[in-house]
Amino acid sequence: MSNESLDPRVNRLKLGDASAVIKVEEGENWNVYEVFHQEKRGAHHEHVGCVHAPDPQLALVFAKEQFARRKKCVNLWVVRSADILAFDVEDEDMFANNLEKNYRDASGFKVMEKINKFKQSK
Amino acid sequence: MYGGGYIFDEPNGKQLREEQQHDDPGKLSAFEERIARGEKIEPGDWMPAEYRRQLIRLIEQHAHSEIIGALPEGTWITRAPGFKRKLALIAKVQDEIGHGQLLYNAAETLGKSREAMINDLLSGKSKYSNVFNYPAKTWADVTVIGFLIDAAAIVNQVANAKGSYGPYCRALERICYEESFHLKQGHDAFIELATGTPEQKAMLQDALNRWWQPIMHFFGPPDKTSQHSEKLMQWKVKMASNDEMRNQFLDSYVPKIWELGLTLPDPLLRKNADTGRWEYTDPNWDEFFRVINGGGPCNAERLQVRKWAEEEGRWVRKALMNPAERRSLPVA
Numbered sequence: 412m413s414n415e416s417l418d419p420r421v422n423r424l425k426l427g428d429a430s431a432v433i434k435v436e437e438g439e440n441w442n443v444y445e446v447f448h449q450e451k452r453g454a455h456h457e458h459v460g461c462v463h464a465p466d467p468q469l470a471l472v473f474a475k476e477q478f479a480r481r482k483k484c485v486n487l488w489v490v491r492s493a494d495i496l497a498f499d500v501e502d503e504d505m506f507a508n509n510l511e512k513n514y515r516d517a518s519g520f521k522v523m524e525k526i527n528k529f530k531q532s533k
Numbered sequence: 534m535y536g537g538g539y540i541f542d543e544p545n546g547k548q549l550r551e552e553q554q555h556d557d558p559g560k561l562s563a564f565e566e567r568i569a570r571g572e573k574i575e576p577g578d579w580m581p582a583e584y585r586r587q588l589i590r591l592i593e594q595h596a597h598s599e600i601i602g603a604l605p606e607g608t609w610i611t612r613a614p615g616f617k618r619k620l621a622l623i624a625k626v627q628d629e630i631g632h633g634q635l636l637y638n639a640a641e642t643l644g645k646s647r648e649a650m651i652n653d654l655l656s657g658k659s660k661y662s663n664v665f666n667y668p669a670k671t672w673a674d675v676t677v678i679g680f681l682i683d684a685a686a687i688v689n690q691v692a693n694a695k696g697s698y699g700p701y702c703r704a705l706e707r708i709c710y711e712e713s714f715h716l717k718q719g720h721d722a723f724i725e726l727a728t729g730t731p732e733q734k735a736m737l738q739d740a741l742n743r744w745w746q747p748i749m750h751f752f753g754p755p756d757k758t759s760q761h762s763e764k765l766m767q768w769k770v771k772m773a774s775n776d777e778m779r780n781q782f783l784d785s786y787v788p789k790i791w792e793l794g795l796t797l798p799d800p801l802l803r804k805n806a807d808t809g810r811w812e813y814t815d816p817n818w819d820e821f822f823r824v825i826n827g828g829g830p831c832n833a834e835r836l837q838v839r840k841w842a843e844e845e846g847r848w849v850r851k852a853l854m855n856p857a858e859r860r861s862l863p864v865a
Contacts, residue, residue: 416834417668418608426837433655433840439850440647442858443638445865460704461638461863463647465853477631481711493861500577 444470445495447488448478456488467491556581568769573699576642576865587770589643592701596636597654597661601835603629605669606678614672621718625679628711635707638863639700655840663821664747666829673726673733673740679719681744681786685751687712688782697769700865720789727793734795741790742798749816752779758818783811 416422441463447456459478464470470489479487498505513519560579567574574580603626610626613619637647653659664682669675687709694705726737753759753775765771773781784804790797801814824832 416608417670420611421608421834421838424838424841426834426841427844429833429837431840433843435648435651435655435843437646437648438860439847440651441850441854443641443861443863445863458865460635460707462634465850465855465858469853477634480627480631491858491861492864495864497577497864500575 441465443492444474444489445492446470446474446478447490448482448484449486449488450483452485456486461492462489464489554582556583565767568697568767572697573702574697575699576863581768583764584768584770585643587765587768588698588701589640589645591770592636592640592643592698593645593650593653594660594662596633596640596650597659598665599629599633599636600654601661601665601839602682603633604835604838605665605667605831606675608669609672609675612672613675618722622675625715625718628715632704632708632711635704636701639698639704642700642863642865644862651843655836655843657827657836660825662751663825663829664744664751665835666824666832667744667747668831670743671736671740673736674744676719676722676726676737677740677744679715680723681719681748681790682751683712683715683719684786685748685782687716688778688785689752692772692778695769696772700863703865724793727795738795741795745798746816746820749779749813750818750821752776752782754818754821755815780811783813787811 442465443461444464444467445461446459448459449456462470462473462477464473467489471487474487474489475484478484561581564574564579564581564584574584606622606629607626610619610622613622637650640650641647650659654661664678669678690705690709690712694702694709696702723737726733756762756774756776759775762771762774766774783802787797787802787804799814801812804811823829827833
């Protein structure tokens with residue numbers, strides 16, 4: 412190309428032909444890891460996204476660069492996306508709730524009422 | 534606005550199965566009801582083939598725009614005026630590359646690999662935002678990009694963040710948070726030139742004159758010429774029409790340009806007090822299509838730099854490759 416870039420670094424690169432065919436092979440961008448971010452000590456790790464990396468150690472390095480350069484962060488977890496096991500979305504209905512759930516709530520048990528009734532009856 | 538052009542071929546020329554070509558009417562209506570209720574669609578959910586295709590096109594081209602968009606600004610890192618401006622510019626360029634990564638991941642959840650997306654960018658099949666095919670000639674250009682192009686991108690991204698596809702919305706939420714710094718530092722650098730010496734003002738006015746048409750092009754062709762956006766609006770892939778977003782941008786930012794004593798190269802530009810909408814000279818759309826199809830001043834350079842980076846970085850990627858790794862796709 413007639414090197415007319417405004418960037419001196421680009422001119423120094425002596426770039427190849429614009430029509431050259433460059434092909435990236437499938438898998439060349441490594442694997443995918445899910446990233447979990449802990450904002451402060453004592454807090455849960457929360458899922459924030461993914462990074463591409465060749466192994467877990469580098470996934471942590473890239474995750475730090477991608478997800479911890481701004482907001483507060485005290486720790487990160489990474490896990491290979493393929494190792495995440497999740498329910499099938501089509502089974503979502505199994506999470507449907509019985510609306511009447513006071514049998515498993517503290518407020519569903521009236522202890523004081525019974526005690527008071529007992530005391531009054533004496 | 535990241536529209537136009539190529540969409541997506543199934544990998545290896547694989548043909549779609551019958552049920553992928555014709556959406557099941559029952560599933561389709563359940564899908565549309567979910568979206569109407571304001572629910573998000575997640576990667577494992579059933580979705581119409583066209584919804585998936587259009588989302589891949591949109592998110593992929595948004596990702597390419599972040600990566601290519603860092604190039605004209607990256608050019609100025611070595612020449613930024615002063616230490617704070619240099620630090621801010623380095624941080625901004627790093628953010629843009631990070632945004633590209635977030636968006637590629639969101640697109641990957643729809644089934645197109647990162648490598649396929651990069652290949653489509655390098656071959657010119659897949660597009661990126663047209664504004665990045667213009668050069669940043671002076672430091673004033675960098676301030677116009679940092680202030681006005683980022684402002685325009687934010688108008689679009691804030692709208693899209695309310696869309697229906699969960700992974701894209703989550704990526705945009707994070708992006709919008711970081712973009713607020715980009716906009717503020719751009720505005721600050723812009724004001725510094727606008728209120729500076731006569732030479733600085735003249736340099737800024739010149740940059741503004743050159744960038745105005747690409748900025749008017751930014752949101753894409755006028756509504757009267759754009760096709761099949763009704764379905765995309767119903768599916769909340771597209772959240773506002775091109776003209777609506779352009780109007781919103783003009784409404785927020787033209788006053789911020791005029792208040793600094795700068796002018797814009799359009800004698801018809803004004804807000805109609807009766808309709809509340811902005812009136813302007815229609816930019817040259819033939820020029821827009823000429824540039825998007827490869828005829829702009831920087832198209833060749835942008836792709837050459839990306840190709841160089843892929844080629845020169847290949848040995849590093851190969852050296853780190855772990856053959857025992859089992860491949861996986863992003864979960865969410």
